Amino acid sequence: MxxxxxxxxxxxxxxxxxxxxxxxxxxxxxxxxxxxxxxxxxxxxxxxxxxxxxxLNSMSQGLGGSQILKIAGEIKALQAQGTEVCNLTVGDFSPTQFRIPDSMTDGIGQALAAGQTNYPPAVGLPETRKAVRDLYERDLGLRYKTDSVIMGSGARPPIFATVALVVEPGDKMLFGIPSWNNPYYVHLSGAQAIALATDAASNFLLTADQIAPQLEGVTLLCLNSPLNPCGTAYSAQQLGEICDLILTENRRRAAAGKRPVMVMYDQVYWMLCFGETQHHSPVSVRPEMAPYTIFVDAISKSFAATGLRVGWAVVPPALTPRFKALIGHMGAWAPRPAQLATAALLQDPSAIRRYHASMKTAVEARLNALHQGFSAMAEEGLPVRSMAPQGAIYLSVKFDMLGRNLGNQRINSDEDIRAFLLNEAGLGVVPFQAFGLEQDSGWMRFSVGAVSVEEISAGLDRVRTALRKLN
Ligand SMILES: Cc1ncc(COP(=O)(O)O)c(C=O)c1O
Known part of the structure; x- marks a missing residue:
């Protein structure tokens, strides 16, 4: 038996x-x-x-878990022992700091009470798909048919589906580093990574000049704006130059009977742009990019709703049947009650405006507190600089500490800097190396969704004291 x-x-x-x-x-x-x-x-x-x-198969052998979650786990363990840590690691929100919109809480409760608990259609509920369609036309000036909207449980399944449907094993997938999770999707698809290191001079965003010599044989270009981990965003000009390159390349490929370069445009943070920063997309800056652009998006970040698992892809009409088929087989559907509440919210521009009036202000307050704190330290001559926040929930901060000493301990790597910030200042952060950068650079990502302004000020005081100890 x-x-x-x-x-x-x-x-x-x-x-x-x-x-x-x-x-x-x-x-x-x-x-x-x-x-x-x-x-x-x-x-x-x-x-x-x-x-x-x-x-397990050979693909599984090199598949690693998220480094960010590993670091976050270490911090949780420290906190459980009673150590005070300002946790700026995970790209998530703490409900003690950021709540989802009240209408979503009510809408989900009402949907459950009404028995909305059976399978949703695999591509999403019609009202949710239409709400996304309407949102894109109303707020982004992009008109699609409802059929172009494919719902998923967060942005990840649409990303997975895009990579699985566009990239053949061995194809080239091009992306900038630092960036979020691209190497894992490369691995899953058996693609060849063309990972181009970006730098502070271009706000860590890819430039057309960098892409141009690498474009041969690329089938998928992955762009993300505002950018995780850096909190920076493409200007219309920067993005337009990249799109011009793609359009020229695709005309050449069409003439040669070759497959085009497709662009996966991950805009999960588009509603979180700050100050003068405007969100742009390939299609908004170059309408001819529409057939080549697959949008990936979600409510996860814009509405502090990472646990509700509602996301979508907006895809060119010709590609929708294959997306529908794959998403259907994956079964990574957004839960029906969350989809219904999302539909109602996205169809209510004044509720969105009200929510963002407080939520975005709160995110920006935290980013500004960090940026101003580090800028003040830089003026005092301490070895730190931060980039002005443009969007998302992240701040890029560079610690020029490689080769410096704490007592008789030399700081040799980003990992040493991360450990210094954690142990000497109770600050949990993620080095850019967790986002694909190979060399030690001193750049760290600060994520503000789980901390208060008061925790940030206390953390900044501790960093200042710690940095003064360096020799
Ligand atoms: C750029 C980017 N895209 C997609 C995602 C995934 O979003 P979701 O939680 O909706 O799957 C994240 C999550 O951190 C992200 O930073």
Whole structure:
């Protein structure tokens, strides 16, 4: 009855002490006759590592988990021990700082009470898809058919679907670094990464000059604005130059009967632009880009709703049947109650405006507090500089500390700087290396969704004291 040849015999002894009492079951109910311990099952002679290597495919072998979540886990453990840490690591919101719009809370409750708990259509509820369509026309000036909107559980499934549908194994996928998660999608698709390191001079955004010599053979160009991890955003001119390049390349490829370069434009932070910064997209700056642009978007960041899992792709009409098919098979659908509440919110511009009047102000206050604090330190001669925030929930800060010493300990790497900030100043941050940058640069991402302005000021005081200790 049991697969004794595959599972260690020691794990198969029925555990009568923990077996559930039988008396409470009716004769027709499924019930265990014993508890079988599978918590450490392995075939004879295998270790966990060898079995994982044998049982799973070669793609799985190099697949790593998120470095950011690893760092965040370390901080949670420190906090659990009672250490005061200003946690600026994960790109998420703490509900103690940022709530979703009240109308979403009410809408989800009402949908559940009304029994909206069955499968949604695989591509999304018609009213939610239409609400996204209407939002794009109303606020971005982009008119699509509702059919172009493919819903998913957050932005990740639309990203996964885009990569899976555009990129053949071995194709080139081009993106800037630092950037969020692109290397993982490259790995999943078997693509060849063309990862171009950007720098502070271009706000860590790709430039047309950088892309031009690398475009040969590229099938997917991944752009994100406002940018995670840097909090910077493309200007119309910067983006227009890139689009001109793509349009020229695609005309050349069409004439040669070759596949075009497609652009995945991840704009999950587009509603969170600050000050003078305007959001632009490939299609808004060059309408001829419409057939080549796949938008990826979500409510996750704009409405502090990362846990509700509502996202979407907006795709050129010719590509929708394949997206629908893939999303349908993936089953990564947004939950029906959250979709209904999203539809109502997106169709209510004044509710969105009211929400953002406080939410965006609160994000900006935190980013500005950090930026001003670090700028003041720079003026005092401390080895730090930060970039003015333009969008998203992130600030880029450079610590010019490589080669400096704390006591008799030399700071040699970004990891040393990260550990210094955590241990000496109780500040949890993520080095740009977690976003694909190979060399140590001193640049760190500060994410503000989980902290108050007061925690930030206290953290800044601690950093100032710590930086003064360097020699
Ligand atoms: C640029 C970017 N795109 C997509 C996502 C994923 O969003 P979601 O939580 O909706 O899957 C993130 C999350 O951090 C992000 O930073």
């Amino acid at each position: 049991w697969a004794v040849t595959l599972v260690r015999a020691s794990t198969l002894v029925p555990d009568t002490t923990t077996a559930p009492a039988q008396a409470n079951y009716s004769s027709t109910e499924v019930r265990p006759v014993a508890t079988i311990d599978c918590t450490s099952c392995l075939p004879e002679g295998e270790t966990e590592e060898s079995f994982s290597r044998n049982a």
